[in-house]
Amino acid sequence: MTxxxxxGEPTPAGSWTVRTRDRITRIVPPxxxxxxxxxxxxxxxxxxFGILTVAALLVVVATGxxxxxxxxxxxxxxxxGHFVNSLHLWSVELFFAFMVIHLWxxxxxxxxxxNRALTWMTGVVxxxxxxxxxxTGYLSQxxxxxxxxxxxxxxxxxxVGVGAYFNVLNPGQMLMWHITLLPLVLGAIVGLHLVLVRRxxxxxxxDAEGPDDVDLQEAGAL
Amino acid sequence: MRxxxxxxxxxxxxxxxxxxxxxxxxxIIIVAMIVVFALAILLPFPGRGRRGGRGGDS
Amino acid sequence: MTAxxxxxxxxxxxxxxxxxxxxxxxxxxxxxEFVVALVVVTILTVILAAAFSSPDEKAMTMSDWAAAxxxxxxxxxxxxxxxxxxxxxxxxxxxxxxxxxxxxxxxxQKWGGVRIPVDSAQDLVVTPLSHVTGNPDLTAALATWxxxxxxxxxxxxxxxxxALSKAPDGxxxxxxxxxxxxxPTMSEAFLTLAGSGxxxxxxxxxxxxxxxxxxxxxxxxxDGSYLEDQARARHLGGDQWGMMNETGNYPxxxxxxxxxxxxxxxxxxxxxxxxALVWGLMMLLTLLLVLVPFIPGLRSIPRWxxxxxxxxxxxxxDHPRRRA
Numbered sequence: 001m002t003x004x005x006x007x008g009e010p011t012p013a014g015s016w017t018v019r020t021r022d023r024i025t026r027i028v029p030p031x032x033x034x035x036x037x038x039x040x041x042x043x044x045x046x047x048x049f050g051i052l053t054v055a056a057l058l059v060v061v062a063t064g065x066x067x068x069x070x071x072x073x074x075x076x077x078x079x080x081g082h083f084v085n086s087l088h089l090w091s092v093e094l095f096f097a098f099m100v101i102h103l104w105x106x107x108x109x110x111x112x113x114x115n116r117a118l119t120w121m122t123g124v125v126x127x128x129x130x131x132x133x134x135x136t137g138y139l140s141q142x143x144x145x146x147x148x149x150x151x152x153x154x155x156x157x158x159x160v161g162v163g164a165y166f167n168v169l170n171p172g173q174m175l176m177w178h179i180t181l182l183p184l185v186l187g188a189i190v191g192l193h194l195v196l197v198r199r200x201x202x203x204x205x206x207d208a209e210g211p212d213d214v215d216l217q218e219a220g221a222l
Numbered sequence: 223m224r225x226x227x228x229x230x231x232x233x234x235x236x237x238x239x240x241x242x243x244x245x246x247x248x249x250i251i252i253v254a255m256i257v258v259f260a261l262a263i264l265l266p267f268p269g270r271g272r273r274g275g276r277g278g279d280s
Numbered sequence: 281m282t283a284x285x286x287x288x289x290x291x292x293x294x295x296x297x298x299x300x301x302x303x304x305x306x307x308x309x310x311x312x313e314f315v316v317a318l319v320v321v322t323i324l325t326v327i328l329a330a331a332f333s334s335p336d337e338k339a340m341t342m343s344d345w346a347a348a349x350x351x352x353x354x355x356x357x358x359x360x361x362x363x364x365x366x367x368x369x370x371x372x373x374x375x376x377x378x379x380x381x382x383x384x385x386x387x388x389q390k391w392g393g394v395r396i397p398v399d400s401a402q403d404l405v406v407t408p409l410s411h412v413t414g415n416p417d418l419t420a421a422l423a424t425w426x427x428x429x430x431x432x433x434x435x436x437x438x439x440x441x442x443a444l445s446k447a448p449d450g451x452x453x454x455x456x457x458x459x460x461x462x463x464p465t466m467s468e469a470f471l472t473l474a475g476s477g478x479x480x481x482x483x484x485x486x487x488x489x490x491x492x493x494x495x496x497x498x499x500x501x502x503d504g505s506y507l508e509d510q511a512r513a514r515h516l517g518g519d520q521w522g523m524m525n526e527t528g529n530y531p532x533x534x535x536x537x538x539x540x541x542x543x544x545x546x547x548x549x550x551x552x553x554x555x556a557l558v559w560g561l562m563m564l565l566t567l568l569l570v571l572v573p574f575i576p577g578l579r580s581i582p583r584w585x586x587x588x589x590x591x592x593x594x595x596x597x598d599h600p601r602r603r604a
Contacts, residue, residue, distance in 0.1 A: 003540055029282035032301070034310060034311065036307060036308070036309065036310075037307055037308060038306065039303040039305055040303060042306075042308065044260075044262070044263065044591045044592070044594075045262040045263070045267055048313065048317065049262065051314050052317045053312065054314070054317070055317040055318040056325075058318060059322055059325055064419035076338075082333070082336065083329060085334050086332070087325050087329045089329070089334040089531075090324075090500070091321070093328075093531050094321060095227055096535050097251065097255050097258075101255055101259045101262065104259055105259070105263075105591070107572070107581075107582060108582050108585075109588055109592075110582040110583070112579070113297040114297030114299070114300070115297075117574065120572065120573050121570050121571075121573070124569050124570045125570065128566060131533075131536075134516065135533075138533075142339060143336065143339050144337040144338060144339055144340055144510070145337065145526070145527060146339070147498060147501060147507065148510075148511045150494075151499075151500060151502035151507065152518060152523075155555050156558070158370075158372065158373060158381075158389055159380065159381040159389050159553070159555035159556040160383060160388040160392075160556055161391050161392030162393075163373050164372060164393050164395040165392070167396055167495060169494075169498045170494065172493060173490025173493075195268055200300065201299075201301055202300055203297070204303060205588065205595050206582070206588050206592075206598065207592075208298065208303075214413070226346070227509065234525070234526075234527070234529050235529055242514070243521045244521060244524075245529065246529065247526075248524060248531060251531055252534050263590045263591055269306065
């Protein structure tokens with residue numbers, strides 16, 4: 001839809017809305033966001049670990065939200081709360097396991113080829129962000145773990161000057177980072193990662209490279 | 223908690239070999255991840271033979 | 281879509297990797313994949329949580345500490361007054377007693393600044409004791425302490441601290457006689473305060489009703505040896521790969537294996553700057569991981585060790601010419 005819509009004033013050329021829509025369309029063209037077909041070379045179980053990681057992240061967030069309902073000390077005193085905490089812990093373990101298997105898979109596929117370096121880099125940053133988020137979770141438990149982990153971790157962070165601003169001995173600050181700041185940042189990075197994955201599509205096999213590519217001749221391109 | 227009995231013994235079970243010290247549970251998790259990775263690569267993926275179309279993925 | 285549908289013209293990327301959108305395709309239901317994944321992960325989570333639960337070892341209270349290791353509480357109080365504890369000699373961000381660790385030539389810890397000021401003697405011992413009422417001996421001892429010069433305070437406290445370390449089991453009742461000023465009375469009262477359950481409040485909420493910052497109580501706990509003894513008994517010590525461990529047999533943070541590994545080996549295991557050095561090394565390794573796509577050699581490992589022949593074996597079987 002452009003300037004002359006039915007029976008009215010035309011949209012001005014400089015419309016911010018049109019420009020935003022054009023920009024979005026350039027980043028991920030229609031059909032590439034949710035394609036119903038995939039390249040024929042996508043034929044391995046290793047491909048499901050990306051979406052398993054996303055699914056586990058959603059379960060982590062959902063169980064975290066449930067924990068938030070009862071407040072910080074609820075899970076210490078309620079059987080239900082403790083079970084929700086168990087769900088939170090095990091979804092985190094699954095999340096990391098799936099993410100690392102996904103990372104292994106993408107490494108062996110050299111999945112950064114073909115302008116996908118930023119996809120790889122956002123994935124690594126998401127991994128690091130997840131470690132930081134999990135860490136603040138351990139500090140927010142208000143139990144023996146939190147006491148020991150925080151008093152140990154302070155030395156690591158203080159040694160490089162970070163502890164002066166990010167005080168692991170302050171569970172109030174750590175809880176805020178754990179349930180708002182870091183999930184928002186992580187969510188944004190994961191979102192960017194997924195947009196990049198859909199923009200570029202899944203990486204072709206390593207051997208499918210080269211100027212006289214028979215695969216491309218078959219595809220009718222050459 | 224009643225269900226946690228399996229993992230609750232307070233000292234924990236550890237594998238101690240030279241410089242490496244790892245809890246049995248962490249070791250099991252890491253081995254399981256490697257096994258799952260190997261299976262993901264080795265097991266056949268369903269859907270072969272239904273391939274028909276060509277061109278863009280729209 | 282049929283086999284005769286023409287493919288979109290293939291754009292070749294600068295790196296030589298063709299555009300994935302130019303390849304033959306097959307139907308694939310992404311939304312179904314996602315929903316199935318979500319259901320599988322949810323079921324797995326519920327099964328694991330129900331079968332294995334999760335750890336929740338209660339936080340150690342000052343009263344637990346006083347009951348289980350009273351001599352350690354007294355020694356810690358005397359150490360705080362003498363300025364010999366970890367926190368008293370820490371440096372930034374708590375005080376200026378030291379410069380802290382260096383990352384090579386960079387004094388990063390010092391650059392962080394003293395942003396969370398803690399005077400260990402005053403804030404961790406004297407101020408909490410000053411809230412105690414109904415103990416005339418303590419009131420007199422505190423008056424003597426406050427009136428004395430800093431040198432006199434240190435002399436008393438150091439002498440008592442040394443004497444405690446020489447006494448059998450560090451037992452205050454078996455300390456050799458000496459000139460310790462008000463320090464024994466203060467330390468004894470500190471133990472009583474800790475045992476009464478009033479010390480946490482005196483440390484963290486004496487100036488605010490809503491205490492969310494536990495810096496002082498945690499610094500005090502970690503100045504004693506009881507917390508560390510308990511942690512080491514659970515394999516959580518820094519030199520026990522503790523960073524990836526959890527209480528009991530629960531799963532810990534296996535993803536921390538590399539970070540915690542460096543603490544086990546020289547030069548890190550013997551360095552005063554271990555924390556800064558390990559952090560610096562991990563930042564470097566992390567940067568390498570982020571930049572794998574651009575690092576010659578590193579980015580070619582997947583070509584040299586051809587795991588991809590397994591991953592894409594169906595494709596290679598159908599396109600054998602490409603493997604020549």
